[in-house]
Amino acid sequence: MKKRYFIRLSYKGTNYHGWQIQPNANTVQEELNKALSTILNQPINVVGCGRTDTGVHASDFMAHFEMEEGFPFGCEKLTFKLNRFLPHDIAINEVFPVKLDAHTRFDAISRTYQYKITKHKNPFRTDSHWKNQNELDVVKMNEAAKILFEYIDFTSFSKLHTDVKTNNCKIAKAEWLEAEDELVFTIQADRFLRNMVRAIVGTLIEVGQGKMDLDGFRQVIESKNRSKAGTSVPGHGLFLAKIEYPTDLRMEDV
Template identity: 75%
Template sequence: MTQRYFIQLSYKGTNYHGWQVQPNAITVQEVLNKALSTIMNQEVNVVGCGRTDTGVHASDFMAHFDLNEARDVEAEKLVFRLNRFLPYDIAVKSMFPVHSEAHTRFDALARTYQYFITKDKNPFRSESHWNMTHQLDVAKMNEAAKLLFNYEDFTSFSKLHTDSKTNICKIYKAEWEDRGDELVFTVSADRFLRNMVRAIVGTLIEVGRGKLDLAGFCQVIESQNRSNAGTSVPGHGLFLCAIEYPKGLKKEI
């Protein structure tokens, strides 16, 4: 008999080649699998709510896994032991039992990402912000961001040759905030394509620099051609920061 658990964690992506296990490269999923398998003395394979690329961070990430002999598991103690076992750049926030069919990826209703840009060179932000020295028209970038709500096919912002069956997404929020010494772009959607946020940010920066007007931004989206969009911004400024789920997934045992 097995019991499924959701585990909430955060990680700094600097030292990892993304979330998903891959040959000849260290990933967050691999490290978490090893920690859980060692502590529980059984093979454990976690399934993430999505995939983050090399260097991308997560301030809020969800994964699920199945354990045998679930009644012997105390979630709080396991969280404590995991945090003692895991490296400094991965932290487990919580863990709770869910119904057997619950899935952190397929049950997610929405995800929110943030991209951070520092206006000045700052050694303390070098791994969490992209240093952008060009003057940007933030108001114009926000005008362009609002245009995203008019579209559902975001092929122009998708990495080529992925296993995604559809490029249809529903964006709920997209806005820039000028915090003085930094710019923060927040975007929420029901799902995201590979590389989508970084491509959107790169294209919006083209608008902010005056290289692309609002009509041109719409043309980029409508072309459904990745080569027409802006260059993807570096991964180290990107954070997955929230995932929303329907009520009723949690199970009392």
């Protein structure tokens, strides 16, 4: 009888070409597959909750795998073994059994991303923040962010030629917070399109620099045209910060 498990992990994306396996490139999925296959002594292929691009980080990412009859030790010990095997920039936070039809991608009910900007050169933020020393009107950027709640079609912020059935997303939170020399944008939605967060941030930056007014931001969304939006900001400032699921997916660890 097959059993399925969720893995909650964190990773620093600096040394990886994103999550998803690709030829001739090091990825987080490949590292996790290798670790699990070695520890469990059988081929394991994990499925992720989504894709992150090169250099993008995750403080809360979910993957799942299944195997016949489970493994001969508990989830806590598997977590320990994985952390000993994996590189220093990938951490396993939890492994737990779930219903056999549970899916890390399709069962997620919300995702939260953060984009981090540092206003000054800081050697400790090189890989985790985008340095932007321009004066930004954070109040105006927050006013523009509120406009996102009025829409569901975000074609203007989607990577072109993606294989999705709809560009509709329901945004539940979008706000900028400023603290000393750090600026953080947090956005939560039921789903996201490819490159959506980085494109939204890039466009909001144009508002903050005075290159676009609030009506212009609204027109960008309504145009459903990616070329009207701002340039996508670099990937290394982006984090998948939180992903949530229905509570009834989890099973007892036996």
